[in-house]
Amino acid sequence: MTSEKLRFLRACRSQPVDATPVWFMRQAGRYMAEYRELRKTHSILALAKTPELACEVTLQPVRALPIDAAILFADILLVLEPMGLKLRFAPGPTISNPVRTEADIKRLKVKDAAAELDCVFQAVKLIRRETEGKVGLIGFAGAPFTVASYMIEGGHSDHYKLTKAMMTDRPDLWDALMKKVRVVTAEYLEAQVKAGAQAVQLFDSWIGVLSPDQYRRHVRPHSKWILERLSKTDVPVISFGTDTNGFLEDFASAGGSVIGVDWRIDMDVARRRIGKKAVQGNLDPILLFSGKKALKAAVKDIIDRNGGRSGHIFNLGHGILPTTPVDTVKMVADWVHEFSRK
Amino acid sequence: MTSEKLRFLRACRSQPVDATPVWFMRQAGRYMAEYRELRKTHSILALAKTPELACEVTLQPVRALPIDAAILFADILLVLEPMGLKLRFAPGPTISNPVRTEADIKRLKVKDAAAELDCVFQAVKLIRRETEGKVGLIGFAGAPFTVASYMIEGGHSDHYKLTKAMMTDRPDLWDALMKKVRVVTAEYLEAQVKAGAQAVQLFDSWIGVLSPDQYRRHVRPHSKWILERLSKTDVPVISFGTDTNGFLEDFASAGGSVIGVDWRIDMDVARRRIGKKAVQGNLDPILLFSGKKALKAAVKDIIDRNGGRSGHIFNLGHGILPTTPVDTVKMVADWVHEFSRK
Numbered sequence: 001m002t003s004e005k006l007r008f009l010r011a012c013r014s015q016p017v018d019a020t021p022v023w024f025m026r027q028a029g030r031y032m033a034e035y036r037e038l039r040k041t042h043s044i045l046a047l048a049k050t051p052e053l054a055c056e057v058t059l060q061p062v063r064a065l066p067i068d069a070a071i072l073f074a075d076i077l078l079v080l081e082p083m084g085l086k087l088r089f090a091p092g093p094t095i096s097n098p099v100r101t102e103a104d105i106k107r108l109k110v111k112d113a114a115a116e117l118d119c120v121f122q123a124v125k126l127i128r129r130e131t132e133g134k135v136g137l138i139g140f141a142g143a144p145f146t147v148a149s150y151m152i153e154g155g156h157s158d159h160y161k162l163t164k165a166m167m168t169d170r171p172d173l174w175d176a177l178m179k180k181v182r183v184v185t186a187e188y189l190e191a192q193v194k195a196g197a198q199a200v201q202l203f204d205s206w207i208g209v210l211s212p213d214q215y216r217r218h219v220r221p222h223s224k225w226i227l228e229r230l231s232k233t234d235v236p237v238i239s240f241g242t243d244t245n246g247f248l249e250d251f252a253s254a255g256g257s258v259i260g261v262d263w264r265i266d267m268d269v270a271r272r273r274i275g276k277k278a279v280q281g282n283l284d285p286i287l288l289f290s291g292k293k294a295l296k297a298a299v300k301d302i303i304d305r306n307g308g309r310s311g312h313i314f315n316l317g318h319g320i321l322p323t324t325p326v327d328t329v330k331m332v333a334d335w336v337h338e339f340s341r342k
Numbered sequence: 343m344t345s346e347k348l349r350f351l352r353a354c355r356s357q358p359v360d361a362t363p364v365w366f367m368r369q370a371g372r373y374m375a376e377y378r379e380l381r382k383t384h385s386i387l388a389l390a391k392t393p394e395l396a397c398e399v400t401l402q403p404v405r406a407l408p409i410d411a412a413i414l415f416a417d418i419l420l421v422l423e424p425m426g427l428k429l430r431f432a433p434g435p436t437i438s439n440p441v442r443t444e445a446d447i448k449r450l451k452v453k454d455a456a457a458e459l460d461c462v463f464q465a466v467k468l469i470r471r472e473t474e475g476k477v478g479l480i481g482f483a484g485a486p487f488t489v490a491s492y493m494i495e496g497g498h499s500d501h502y503k504l505t506k507a508m509m510t511d512r513p514d515l516w517d518a519l520m521k522k523v524r525v526v527t528a529e530y531l532e533a534q535v536k537a538g539a540q541a542v543q544l545f546d547s548w549i550g551v552l553s554p555d556q557y558r559r560h561v562r563p564h565s566k567w568i569l570e571r572l573s574k575t576d577v578p579v580i581s582f583g584t585d586t587n588g589f590l591e592d593f594a595s596a597g598g599s600v601i602g603v604d605w606r607i608d609m610d611v612a613r614r615r616i617g618k619k620a621v622q623g624n625l626d627p628i629l630l631f632s633g634k635k636a637l638k639a640a641v642k643d644i645i646d647r648n649g650g651r652s653g654h655i656f657n658l659g660h661g662i663l664p665t666t667p668v669d670t671v672k673m674v675a676d677w678v679h680e681f682s683r684k
Contacts, residue, residue, distance in 0.1 A: 161631060165631055168629065246608070266554045269554075269588075
């Protein structure tokens with residue numbers, strides 16, 4: 001099958017498909033025994049940075065599940081190291097030299113930073129060779145807000161106090177940081193496309209901690225800059241954020257051909273608010289722990305609310321949780337195809 | 343001043359006021375030195391259950407800040423003990439006998455459970471004596487979803503896995519539990535009103551983890567039941583939830599004369615979506631750590647977006663954080679009055 005015929009890529013372009021394509025955020029991960037086996041001897045960063053291992057992990061769910069896309073195994077924080085930050089997973093991400101002052105921002109490397117992630121581009125090439133004509137291959141990066149929040153906080157955060165403080169009180173510093181992150185992010189994604197990624201997803205995982213005003217004023221211009229630049233490649237761009245209900249129209253109009261939503265919105269409402277673009281989502285990942293009956297009804301509800309429109313990619317509202325049963329994931333993918341088949 | 347003239351109570355009834363009333367969720371708490379002093383020798387539960395101490399803590403912010411309402415010092419989990427659960431703060435709430443089976447639910451006491459919280463009603467009486475004619479007095483309880491989630495999970499939760507599992511796979515058990523919680527909650531709030539509370543707030547702090555479908559099917563009927571019952575008292579009822587943007591119309595129409603929203607929505611959009619009811623909110627609590635200029639602009643933005651309409655109570659989008667500077671809180675309250683003065 002040529003790439004143009006793959007239902008995942010057709011749906012990203014809002015073209016008609018025989019059945020709704022499906023993939024799962026974090027489909028390569030700890031819920032799979034094959035992945036846990038590899039993690040016994042390799043760290044997350046080692047898996048992500050060794051092309052053969054990243055390829056193997058990326059393909060594990062493609063072998064096990066009837067899904068329509070592979071997503072490169074990597075981490076949204078890989079860009080931090082070439083920019084000059086020290087990253088480790090302990091087990092959550094920890095940055096020992098976080099970015100908090102003007103001097104910290106000045107020190108961040110931009111020129112040639114993305115190119116240093118050649119291991120990722122090599123992985124994309126290897127994966128594409130394996131997936132060609134079978135499933136779509138998605139590259140990805142963290143969106144500038146989410147990446148910057150890790151840079152500033154130094155790891156996970158409950159309230160994003162330091163991030164919001166810089167944004168609010170030092171918009172000059174904040175903008176300088178976002179401008180550096182957005183350049184590296186755009187170059188990183190462009191290089192993934194050049195290496196063979198057939199679509200890219202920008203993950204703004206924590207964007208929903210912002211008020212609409214904070215998003216519009218301090219984040220949207222930078223996300224828009226990346227999304228506009230990526231629109232010049234010939235691949236579909238998925239712009240994903242959780243908890244975007246307070247500013248979904250602004251989020252959708254910032255760019256991207258597909259808008260990813262979490263489970264906090266009805267699919268019919270999402271389609272109405274997003275307008276003409278394709279939509280990706282939006283099953284609550286926790287429902288993968290539910291019994292068959294309730295889960296089936298929830299999958300059907302999403303398909304039904306999409307109402308047969310073109311441009312729907314089925315996914316979860318956020319990543320698969322580590323202890324999710326593989327058989328349940330498989331069942332959901334089968335149901336998506338079955339319920340939506342034309 | 344008679345109670346009818348208090349601007350907080352007038353605003354709750356969408357009547358015109360001279361200036362927008364303001365209070366702060368968790369206004370009695372750790373950010374105040376007076377509170378930390380008392381906590382040196384008393385646990386949270388001891389403060390909440392000793393009427394004189396609860397009264398003292400409730401009045402601390404009223405003395406220190408130009409606010410328009412006092413809110414009873416208590417905890418949304420106080421109802422758990424009379425229902426038969428073992429609660430301690432360590433420091434987060436921990437329930438050593440959580441509710442997970444049919445037998446667990448059967449064991450929960452409903453009859454006379456609310457009445458066992460007489461210490462709370464005595465506190466309300468004491469406080470009302472002190473606040474009479476000066477500021478409004480708000481009583482409160484946790485909404486059934488939020489309370490049930492603590493009962494089931496046994497404490498804080500990241501994904502509400504057990505709660506959503508019961509809701510989804512055993513709706514019979516879930517409904518039985520919610521029916522018990524709602525009766526105790528309604529009786530508890532009615533007794534607070536009888537003791538002197540001039541308004542009550544139902545806190546659905548974690549409701550935003552649900553999909554619109556989960557909310558409508560499994561939660562709304564029970565919240566509605568309480569809110570309808572409380573509408574028979576003569577006091578305004580504030581229905582507060584965070585992250586309700588995915589189902590705000592359904593949340594607002596479930597009941598309550600005032601709808602509380604978090605910072606994830608523009609105030610003008612909130613007013614439009616909520617319709618004729620009064621609205622409470624919605625400053626991001628993190629902005630209380632910002633510099634004066636940005637904070638002032640954010641307060642003004644909320645007042646401006648309300649557009650001079652009656653029925654606005656200024657508040658945060660969630661509780662004051664423990665290290666918030668008291669002077670900043672005072673400044674915000676002053677600004678609210680200044681910017682909205684007719």
